[in-house]
Amino acid sequence: MDYSEYIPGHLPLIISVPHGGRIFPPEIPDRKKNHPSVVKSNDLNTQAIGRELADKIKLYFKGMRPYLVINHLGRSKIDVNRPIKEGVEGKDTLVAWNDYHNFMQTAIKDVEINFGHGLLIDIHGHSHPEHFVEIGYVLSAETLSFPTSQINKPEIYSGSSIRALYTRKSSNIRFSDLLYGKTTSLGGRLQSHGYETVPSHIHQHPLNDEKYFHGGYCVRKYGSQHGEHVIDAIQIELPRTLRVGNKEKRSNFILALSESIAWFLKEYYG
Template sequence: MPHGGHLFPDYIPDRKQTFPSVVKSNDINTQEIGRELAELITEKFKGRKPYIIINHLGRSKLDVNRPLKEGAESDGSNFPSDTQIAWSDYHTFLNNAVEEIEERFGRGLLIDIHGHGHPENYIELGYVLSSEVLTLPNDIINSDPKISDGSSIRSLYNRKQTTLSFAELLRGKTASLGGRLQSYGYETIPSHVHEYPLVNEKYFHGGYSVQKYGSRHGEQVIDAIQAELPRLLRLGNKEIRDQFVKDFAESLSWFVKEYYWEGGQGSKRLTMDMPERN
């Protein structure tokens, strides 16, 4: 959770508009949702806990989902600033978790939780594939290896390509994370219902962390998905948010059991029933 920090110390100056892409507003309630998700997922995996990495500084002070120079502005001195140290600490924790999972399991999944204010209120799942790529028909997406190779779930596809097409993993009704969330009634892009953003619809395809740590690079085996949550699910009434967190935890647990859990790789495959509620 990179953008849900609650600390705004006066001794750390606010970020300037040095870079055109500077955004200082927090993704409200993403830290809270992430913590609740971790608790529910731990229950579903009988005490096995996911790694949790949180940036506690508010986004007006630090953005860890940007390169160091952009996210942690310095005063130009030769000594690292507080924000540069915090940026480095965050990514050290993240890199250590990635390396440990690679060593212990040989595969894994990073979920980078964000919030957006786009009027369509879609859940936007980012695989580092642009809106233009998502508009391509499935046969082209499946036949062009550059598309799957450039995605942040390349490793997953390479493991499953004999049984599933890339388009199915990306937006299939029963095979994708988007399809799972859509089956609960949450409008999700990409999914079998919303395969791609329409003209003039905004869509976040995956930022710095998903691009850096996802399996699109070299021999990396950790996949990454950026989960952009709309205001409706983050700031709406508590009943809606609580139900969403439960459904999101179930969807993520299903996805992990289906594609990463040891029982999901062979005859002892673990599955969870598809939801019926719309």
């Protein structure tokens, strides 16, 4: 059975959903908790959000859609956002893990050929008490708390998953503005819609006692912090309050997120 889904697109944008799978075949063993960081719970509703997000983004581009990569196996069976040794349990999930990442690489190669550069948005969910939308560029909370003058140094931006974007735009914008500028960053745009977002012009970095996910395996694997990569990668962590419960609240948020991503794509990717 195919446990990964790939929908080709027409934009320099890839949306991936690694933890929204809802299939739990009994013949596939559960992952063993032999790594301290193993998590088996799903990011609820992220698959539905990813699909609706892709549909809404089409409205801003005359029906042209993002690429979409979705994992259908539950996280207790597989974690495609982990290296093989942590995410796979047995032969079936090894095949599924490879299928997912083959689709990711197919989408990335297609975007590279057709556009020369592009953006990967990796959709996740969290249950942190702050209920912020967390945007990850593989820069730690500590790094984000550095003074702006330090944020703009080469050793910081060159280690971020949007390195290629900044390299292309560095003559017109500071790196800190791409991270948390009010009118120049993805976080700033979403914050301006009324959704508490970090990093943004309101929340430039998490406070010392606040939890924050800055980017997992997929963003680290495919992002442009690797100098040869031309695809940027951003992890978007959605709080439980925007994913579970009130469907109208969720739909309103997806509208705001789709507008923000569409704006970001038009602004920086042509």
